[in-house]
Amino acid sequence: MFKKYVFDSGRPGCRCLILGAVHGNETAGTLAQHEIINRIKSGSLKLKSGKITFIPVVNEAARRQNRRFVDVNLNRVICFHPTPQNNEEKIANELIKEIADCDVMLDLHSTHCPKDKAFAFIDYPTADNLRLLSVIPVNEALAGWPAIYEKNKSIDNFCTEKYARTCGKTGLTVECGYHKSPQAVAVAKNSIINVLAYFDNLDLPKPATTAPRITTLDSFAVKHGTGHFCRNYKHLDPVAKGEVIAVDGNGKPLTAPADGRIIMPNPDAADGSEWFYLGH
Numbered sequence: 001m002f003k004k005y006v007f008d009s010g011r012p013g014c015r016c017l018i019l020g021a022v023h024g025n026e027t028a029g030t031l032a033q034h035e036i037i038n039r040i041k042s043g044s045l046k047l048k049s050g051k052i053t054f055i056p057v058v059n060e061a062a063r064r065q066n067r068r069f070v071d072v073n074l075n076r077v078i079c080f081h082p083t084p085q086n087n088e089e090k091i092a093n094e095l096i097k098e099i100a101d102c103d104v105m106l107d108l109h110s111t112h113c114p115k116d117k118a119f120a121f122i123d124y125p126t127a128d129n130l131r132l133l134s135v136i137p138v139n140e141a142l143a144g145w146p147a148i149y150e151k152n153k154s155i156d157n158f159c160t161e162k163y164a165r166t167c168g169k170t171g172l173t174v175e176c177g178y179h180k181s182p183q184a185v186a187v188a189k190n191s192i193i194n195v196l197a198y199f200d201n202l203d204l205p206k207p208a209t210t211a212p213r214i215t216t217l218d219s220f221a222v223k224h225g226t227g228h229f230c231r232n233y234k235h236l237d238p239v240a241k242g243e244v245i246a247v248d249g250n251g252k253p254l255t256a257p258a259d260g261r262i263i264m265p266n267p268d269a270a271d272g273s274e275w276f277y278l279g280h
């Protein structure tokens with residue numbers, strides 16, 4: 001099971017939970033957390049109030065294999081499993097206890113294509129979550145994730161943000177940029193530092209606030225067989241109504257139903273999993 005690093009100031013305050021490698025091949029949040037853990041241990045970052053729990057590698061088996069997951073996508077099964085059937089359901093049963101025991105959750109991920117821009121998910125735009133978003137160093141945010149999974153029930157959406165929301169917690173997911181880019185580690189690090197400064201966990205000046213552009217998700221496409229994209233799409237590229245975005249494994253063209261943006265195109269998506277999203 002995952003290893004956690006807990007720093008308790010001994011004073012009342014916010015309990016922050018920082019997650020990395022919920023997907024085993026996404027290491028930006030892991031590297032950033034280890035750097036900050038070392039700075040706290042060495043005394044170059046000082047605790048001020050509350051408690052910080054770091055889990056740099058949530059899915060250790062997937063991390064060892066440098067894969068997104070071992071059996072099933074962990075970020076679709078974050079709920080209680082009375083009889084856990086696989087690696088990820090066992091992890092979910094432990095992770096939900098950590099989420100239930102925090103006040104603020106920051107879940108750090110990364111994306112599939114070089115030059116991907118960093119962004120945040122704000123699945124539940126409550127006042128608390130919007131305040132949290134305002135200290136995340138990104139220019140873009142995505143809303144509407146729960147609604148598109150409600151519309152397309154082929155894949156469940158039990159993600160960390162949903163579980164945090166169910167427990168009444170503040171929580172966001174940050175996609176820090178391309179998996180292998182050093183900038184993604186910097187985004188992860190600045191996100192963590194800003195959040196811990198904002199909630200007075202660390203003795204630092206309050207961070208600057210931003211107002212990212214919010215794109216609302218409209219739909220997602222599931223990959224079937226060996227489909228391909230019609231061009232080398234980048235995350236947040238514009239798409240025009242009628243544009244053929246991809247051709248499915250059975251030869252069916254997938255077209256944009258309206259002007260908008262393509263979100264997280266994943267050329268390496270597995271058969272039966274999310275391939276790309278559309279939003280506006």
Ligand SMILES: [Zn+2]
Nearest residue numbers: 023026109110
């Ligand atoms: Zn991820």
